Amino acid sequence: xxxxxxxxxxxxxxxxxxxxxxxxxxxxxxxxxRLARRGDAxxxxxxxxxxxxPYAVPLPGNQPEEPGxxxxxxGDGRVLIRRFADGRNHFSLLYPTGPGxxxxxxxxxxxxxxxxxxxxxxxxxxxxxxxxxxxxPRSSAVWLVVxxxxxxxxxxxxxxxxxxxxxxxxTGRMLALDREADGRTKTVVVDLERGGEMSPLLQIADDSDxxxxxxxxDSGLLVVRSDAPSPGHARLxxxxxxxxxxxxxxxxxxxxxCAVTPxxxxxxQTLTPESCAVALRVDGPAGSWVVVWRPVxxxxxxxxxxxxxLAGAGLWTADGVxxxxxxxxxxxxxxxxxxxxxxxxxxxxxAAGGPPPEPDPPEPLTxxxxxxxQAPLARLVTK
Numbered sequence: 163x164x165x166x167x168x169x170x171x172x173x174x175x176x177x178x179x180x181x182x183x184x185x186x187x188x189x190x191x192x193x194x195x196r197l198a199r200r201g202d203a204x205x206x207x208x209x210x211x212x213x214x215x216p217y218a219v220p221l222p223g224n225q226p227e228e229p230g231x232x233x234x235x236x237g238d239g240r241v242l243i244r245r246f247a248d249g250r251n252h253f254s255l256l257y258p259t260g261p262g263x264x265x266x267x268x269x270x271x272x273x274x275x276x277x278x279x280x281x282x283x284x285x286x287x288x289x290x291x292x293x294x295x296x297x298x299p300r301s302s303a304v305w306l307v308v309x310x311x312x313x314x315x316x317x318x319x320x321x322x323x324x325x326x327x328x329x330x331x332x333t334g335r336m337l338a339l340d341r342e343a344d345g346r347t348k349t350v351v352v353d354l355e356r357g358g359e360m361s362p363l364l365q366i367a368d369d370s371d372x373x374x375x376x377x378x379x380d381s382g383l384l385v386v387r388s389d390a391p392s393p394g395h396a397r398l399x400x401x402x403x404x405x406x407x408x409x410x411x412x413x414x415x416x417x418x419x420c421a422v423t424p425x426x427x428x429x430x431q432t433l434t435p436e437s438c439a440v441a442l443r444v445d446g447p448a449g450s451w452v453v454v455w456r457p458v459x460x461x462x463x464x465x466x467x468x469x470x471x472l473a474g475a476g477l478w479t480a481d482g483v484x485x486x487x488x489x490x491x492x493x494x495x496x497x498x499x500x501x502x503x504x505x506x507x508x509x510x511x512x513a514a515g516g517p518p519p520e521p522d523p524p525e526p527l528t529x530x531x532x533x534x535x536q537a538p539l540a541r542l543v544t545k
Contacts, residue, residue, distance in 0.1 A: 237289015269313030318358020430480030
């Protein structure tokens with residue numbers, strides 16, 4: 163039995179989309195969407211980022227939006243919105259129509275169980291489909307929200323309560339979810355082209371909670387959070403999809419009294435996953451800022467976020483430029499570019515004159531972890 167039931171609206175051949183709280187970027191970085199605020203009123207806003215200058219297009223409806231509504235940009239510039247009303251999650255596609263906003267209803271998903279909840283999954287590769295995850299008391303359902311023939315379509319049912327949501331390939335087929343079952347959380351992979359066939363992915367130790375936070379389809383670099391090295395204390399670590407080497411937990415990613423959350427990996431580093439730049443958001447007593455880290459460097463570089471940064475949003479280019487969207491009264495739609503210092507390829511050294519990288523401390527003496535279980539994924543990261 164699925165976690166939620168469907169109420170469909172005939173959408174013909176129109177595609178639809180998936181949203182998320184905060185500022186959300188398409189996988190290629192061409193568009194972004196967020197709920198903006200004017201006074202006490204909230205309204206969807208689309209950002210176009212692939213032109214000479216970024217610009218925003220407001221997409222207000224007939225009435226203000228609730229702050230809990232989710233928006234997500236699609237690859238063609240339309241914006242998906244999820245609204246909750248009358249016990250149902252309603253989906254519509256928004257687009258500019260001259261001075262107004264056009265809206266295409268896509269249908270609704272009902273979650274009759276009081277313990278169920280639904281949210282949009284991260285933007286899928288390609289930008290023409292969108293997905294949602296409905297979490298019930300005993301199982302979780304993956305729904306195709308945009309891209310189906312007649313409204314939302316139920317694709318897969320996963321036993322246990324799931325969270326997260328990371329795409330592992332560039333076709334939108336392999337979806338990683340963090341599944342809670344029997345008191346432990348482990349990452350599993352759901353194959354959306356094989357009826358939701360599930361296989362294990364991340365199981366570092368039998369008694370650890372292991373979550374996948376980010377993955378790069380080009381290099382296979384994975385960023386995880388696990389309490390395997392320090393029971394009761396989750397740490398950030400990294401591994402490579404298909405590798406037989408254990409997950410590493412760098413000491414440099416432990417920042418006292420701060421919450422550290424990765425949000426972007428540099429693409430295009432097909433043969434050198436350890437050289438991928440990773441951007442992480444840091445929230446501490448002094449506020450929020452960005453750190454940049456590469457596994458090969460074994461150190462982090464602190465970066466001041468631009469004023470008005472839409473915290474947690476950003477995108478790497480293949481040549482190592484981190485783009486951070488921001489909004490202020492003076493610049494309502496802006497993107498700051500953060501360039502990495504020049505490095506000697508493969509050395510992990512910073513630019514001349516900088517301090518040398520610090521070596522990792524000895525790894526904790528725990529049983530050798532198995533970083534990645536056998537799953538039908540190695541062939542995908544080599545393409």
